Amino acid sequence: MDIEEEKWSEVVGRKAKRSNGQPNRQRNENMYMRRMDQTGKRIPRPSKRAAITLTVAPGSSTKYAEVMKKARRVKLKELGIEDIRCRRSISAAMVIEIPGKENQEKADKLATQLQNIFQAKKEIRVKRPEKMAEIRIRNLDNSVQYQEVIAAVAQKGGCKEDQIMTREIRHINPRAMESIWIRYPLSAARKLAQLNRIVIGWSASRVEILSPRPMQCFKCLRTGHVKAQCRAMVDRSGRCFRCGERGHAAKGCQALVKCPICSDLGAPAGHRMGSINCNPPGEKTLQGGDDVKVRTKVEEIKIERENVRGVWAVFFSSPN
Numbered sequence: 001m002d003i004e005e006e007k008w009s010e011v012v013g014r015k016a017k018r019s020n021g022q023p024n025r026q027r028n029e030n031m032y033m034r035r036m037d038q039t040g041k042r043i044p045r046p047s048k049r050a051a052i053t054l055t056v057a058p059g060s061s062t063k064y065a066e067v068m069k070k071a072r073r074v075k076l077k078e079l080g081i082e083d084i085r086c087r088r089s090i091s092a093a094m095v096i097e098i099p100g101k102e103n104q105e106k107a108d109k110l111a112t113q114l115q116n117i118f119q120a121k122k123e124i125r126v127k128r129p130e131k132m133a134e135i136r137i138r139n140l141d142n143s144v145q146y147q148e149v150i151a152a153v154a155q156k157g158g159c160k161e162d163q164i165m166t167r168e169i170r171h172i173n174p175r176a177m178e179s180i181w182i183r184y185p186l187s188a189a190r191k192l193a194q195l196n197r198i199v200i201g202w203s204a205s206r207v208e209i210l211s212p213r214p215m216q217c218f219k220c221l222r223t224g225h226v227k228a229q230c231r232a233m234v235d236r237s238g239r240c241f242r243c244g245e246r247g248h249a250a251k252g253c254q255a256l257v258k259c260p261i262c263s264d265l266g267a268p269a270g271h272r273m274g275s276i277n278c279n280p281p282g283e284k285t286l287q288g289g290d291d292v293k294v295r296t297k298v299e300e301i302k303i304e305r306e307n308v309r310g311v312w313a314v315f316f317s318s319p320n
Contacts, residue, residue, distance in 0.1 A: 157188025
């Protein structure tokens with residue numbers, strides 16, 4: 001009696017499959033590009049949609065329904081746009097998003113035609129917003145000019161020089177090298193995150209990508225909301241972020257540091273607004289309530305410990 005030979009298949013684990021096959025280079029590069037710098041900070045990913053904003057100036061009688069009715073005169077098929085989406089921004093502006101391939105070029109063409117339509121109406125603004133990132137370049141020698149920095153950063157990041165916003169080169173400590181702050185397109189900042197250093201002049205300058213700033217209201221100067229959603233009774237617009245006085249900006253201010261929010265609320269104010277030491281209490285709003293104050297992790301731990309102590313105190317207390 002013949003016994004048929006059984007064929008056995010070898011079970012290969014996931015690790016063996018990875019070692020035998022080619023590594024997923026695209027996945028590894030994406031994971032690496034998500035890292036902001038050597039400190040382990042994360043950089044947000046750029047949006048996959050190109051955006052156009054239509055904003056009606058405050059106080060205008062023009063309604064967004066009329067604006068969109070005129071905007072729909074543009075023939076989208078002639079621009080190659082097949083998919084388009086609309087939504088409202090946090091400031092109540094109309095946001096038009098274009099997904100898909102070549103969406104940036106299509107959005108530029110659409111924005112140009114919308115600007116031609118609303119050219120006569122100054123209360124309607126058409127813009128092409130782009131996500132930005134803030135970086136700081138350190139270890140610059142004294143001979144480097146800010147034009148050289150802009151040219152080098154634009155070349156390495158692959159963007160235009162007019163897309164870069166910068167300030168003057170700062171020389172804080174005589175014993176230290178100079179540094180400069182730059183506001184940069186997010187897509188280009190992700191490329192700089194991979195370099196970590198950039199050669200400008202005769203120095204290999206270190207690139208430090210800063211954490212994103214929180215949303216801030218320019219009326220009450222608090223964070224977490226914008227001016228269109230502000231319910232505060234006080235108006236701090238126009239005050240210096242450094243000293244809290246009116247009539248000048250924080251750039252070039254030589255007065256004593258005094259936080260405008262903390263000083264108005266009677267809290268210690270010997271710090272710059274928005275710094276680590278800035279922890280203002282809540283204040284009255286237009287509805288008569290208090291602002292919701294976000295608790296830090298340390299405060300949550302303290303509150304939790306106090307609650308636990310109170311429970312054990314009740315548990316071990318002797319009955320009356």
